[in-house]
Amino acid sequence: MNGFEINVDQPLWPEGPVVINQLTGTIVFTWIVMAILVVGSRLVTRRLSVGTSMSRGQNLLEVLVSTLSSQIREVSQQEPGPFLPFVGTLFIFIAMSNLLSLVPGFPTPTASLATTAALATCVFVAVPLFGIASQGVGRYLRQYVQPSIFMLPFNVIGELSRTLALAVRLYGNMMSGSVIGLILLGFVPLFVPIVMQLFGLLTGMIQAYIFAVLAMVYIASATQAHTGSPESRDENPESRG
Amino acid sequence: MTIDWFTYVAQIINFLLLVWLLKRFLYGPIVNAMDAREQQIATRIQAATTAQEEARQQSREYRQQIDELQHTREELLAAAGRDVDLWKQEHIQQARHEVDQARTEWLKSLGREREAFLQELRRRAGRQVHTMAGHVLTKLCDAPLELRVIDAFATRLQQVEDTRRAAIADSIRNSHHRVLVETAFDLTDAGQEQIRNLIHNHLTDGVEIDFRTVPELICGIELKAAGYKVAWSVGESLQTLEEDFAHALDEAVL
Numbered sequence: 001m002n003g004f005e006i007n008v009d010q011p012l013w014p015e016g017p018v019v020i021n022q023l024t025g026t027i028v029f030t031w032i033v034m035a036i037l038v039v040g041s042r043l044v045t046r047r048l049s050v051g052t053s054m055s056r057g058q059n060l061l062e063v064l065v066s067t068l069s070s071q072i073r074e075v076s077q078q079e080p081g082p083f084l085p086f087v088g089t090l091f092i093f094i095a096m097s098n099l100l101s102l103v104p105g106f107p108t109p110t111a112s113l114a115t116t117a118a119l120a121t122c123v124f125v126a127v128p129l130f131g132i133a134s135q136g137v138g139r140y141l142r143q144y145v146q147p148s149i150f151m152l153p154f155n156v157i158g159e160l161s162r163t164l165a166l167a168v169r170l171y172g173n174m175m176s177g178s179v180i181g182l183i184l185l186g187f188v189p190l191f192v193p194i195v196m197q198l199f200g201l202l203t204g205m206i207q208a209y210i211f212a213v214l215a216m217v218y219i220a221s222a223t224q225a226h227t228g229s230p231e232s233r234d235e236n237p238e239s240r241g
Numbered sequence: 242m243t244i245d246w247f248t249y250v251a252q253i254i255n256f257l258l259l260v261w262l263l264k265r266f267l268y269g270p271i272v273n274a275m276d277a278r279e280q281q282i283a284t285r286i287q288a289a290t291t292a293q294e295e296a297r298q299q300s301r302e303y304r305q306q307i308d309e310l311q312h313t314r315e316e317l318l319a320a321a322g323r324d325v326d327l328w329k330q331e332h333i334q335q336a337r338h339e340v341d342q343a344r345t346e347w348l349k350s351l352g353r354e355r356e357a358f359l360q361e362l363r364r365r366a367g368r369q370v371h372t373m374a375g376h377v378l379t380k381l382c383d384a385p386l387e388l389r390v391i392d393a394f395a396t397r398l399q400q401v402e403d404t405r406r407a408a409i410a411d412s413i414r415n416s417h418h419r420v421l422v423e424t425a426f427d428l429t430d431a432g433q434e435q436i437r438n439l440i441h442n443h444l445t446d447g448v449e450i451d452f453r454t455v456p457e458l459i460c461g462i463e464l465k466a467a468g469y470k471v472a473w474s475v476g477e478s479l480q481t482l483e484e485d486f487a488h489a490l491d492e493a494v495l
Contacts, residue, residue: 009245024248030255038262045270050277058274065271084272085264093259109252114244118252 009112026112033097033109064092068212075213076220082133083219086126090119091212098174098204102197108204111174113167120167123215124159131222140222166214173207355490359483366482367459370475371425374460386460387432390424390473394462395439397473405469410445412467419449420466425458425474440464 009024044057054062068088072080094110101108109115131140144155177200185193375386401409413420422436437450455463461474 009248024245026248027251027255030252034255034259037259038266041263041267045266048270048274050274050281061267061271062275065268066275085260085268088268089260089263092263093256112248114248115252117244118249118256121253122256
């Protein structure tokens with residue numbers, strides 16, 4: 001993008017040694033995002049204050065964590081403790097990746113289908129793990145044959161399709177933002193790309209929120225006992241994407 | 242839209258690694274710090290609530306003490322008021338008693354002075370009347386006052402009822418025939434003889450008569466014999482004068 005486009009799914013060093021020659025831009029820029037997040041967190045949390053006065057970084061992180069906790073509590077109607085690291089990391093990683101897309105020459109990892117598919121796969125795996133941890137294996141698996149055994153294939157297909165939808169939705173939104181920006185840059189090189197960048201920033205934040213909230217909805221539906229049909233537990237959340 | 246499976250697996254590992262790192266360096270410390278702060282705030286709120294409750298309790302105790310002090314003060318004031326009233330009544334009574342005593346003493350003293358004055362008045366008035374009557378009788382009737390007094394005594398003795406006169410005579414005879422005649426002036430021998438004749442004629446014979454001069458009689462003669470008395474004096478007339486003076490004095494005093 002912005003005249004300096006990197007194909008994030010192509011190896012950066014094809015001629016390199018084993019493994020290195022397979023590192024794509026997605027992986028490398030994901031590491032950068034991870035480094036920023038981890039190092040930034042470590043710098044802030046190295047000296048935490050439990051008093052009423054605190055540093056700006058601690059204040060920012062406390063606001064972020066408390067907001068994530070309240071959102072998880074609202075969505076799941078449960079204590080956010082067990083879900084906070086997973087769901088919070090989903091939001092923070094996606095949001096930070098999308099935010100860094102504003103930096104010229106920084107291809108966001110979330111514009112790669114491999115990344116979004118990996119995140120969706122993590123959600124796909126995390127849902128039954130949290131569900132089994134909360135309700136037990138039998139009770140969790142019983143949800144797939146509710147209200148009758150004939151609904152089993154539909155429930156399985158639903159699980160797969162929503163995972164696919166998670167991956168494609170995020171990938172499509174982020175990739176389309178980059179593509180639209182490139183196209184507009186060709187027609188209107190001044191001002192309009194800036195507006196589109198701001199619009200892309202808003203879209204990126206919304207997509208991070210939607211991805212995290214949907215993941216939380218799936219996990220919450222798996223961790224709570226249901227009396228209705230499996231379709232009703234999701235309240236058709238994909239329609240928001 | 243193809244997926245590089247190496248990247249796909251690497252991204253899963255990256256994400257799980259990121260979850261672990263952020264849990265260690267972000268969520269854990271931040272949540273712990275927020276929990277510690279909440280605990281600290283809760284402790285402070287609890288301490289403030291306890292302090293507030295203690296303050297309320299102390300406020301109630303102080304208010305109760307103030308009420309008790311106020312009540313005690315009112316009781317003390319009431320007791321002091323009663324004591325003052327009692328002290329006042331006692332001193333008023335004492336003062337009234339002292340005033341009554343002083344008034345009584347004063348009235349007694351006044352009565353004594355009054356009596357003394359009246360006695361002195363009676364004595365002087367009698368002497369003056371005696372002197373003046375003597376002069377008048379000497380000038381107008383060419384007769385001394387003593388003779389006229391003896392005549393008046395003779396008239397009084399003649400006016401005594403017969404039964405009383407007989408009783409006096411019996412009494413004289415039973416008392417060794419002695420009588421006492423007191424006069425306000427010194428009797429002459431003729432006067433003594435005249436009185437002796439009067440007694441012998443009107444009472445009984447053979448009586449021993451003792452004469453004695455008593456100026457207090459005020460121009461009069463008294464015959465005393467065994468519990469009986471026959472007398473005449475200007476003192477009876479002066480009695481009215483004395484009573485008028487006493488009445489005038491009482492009016493002046495009151």
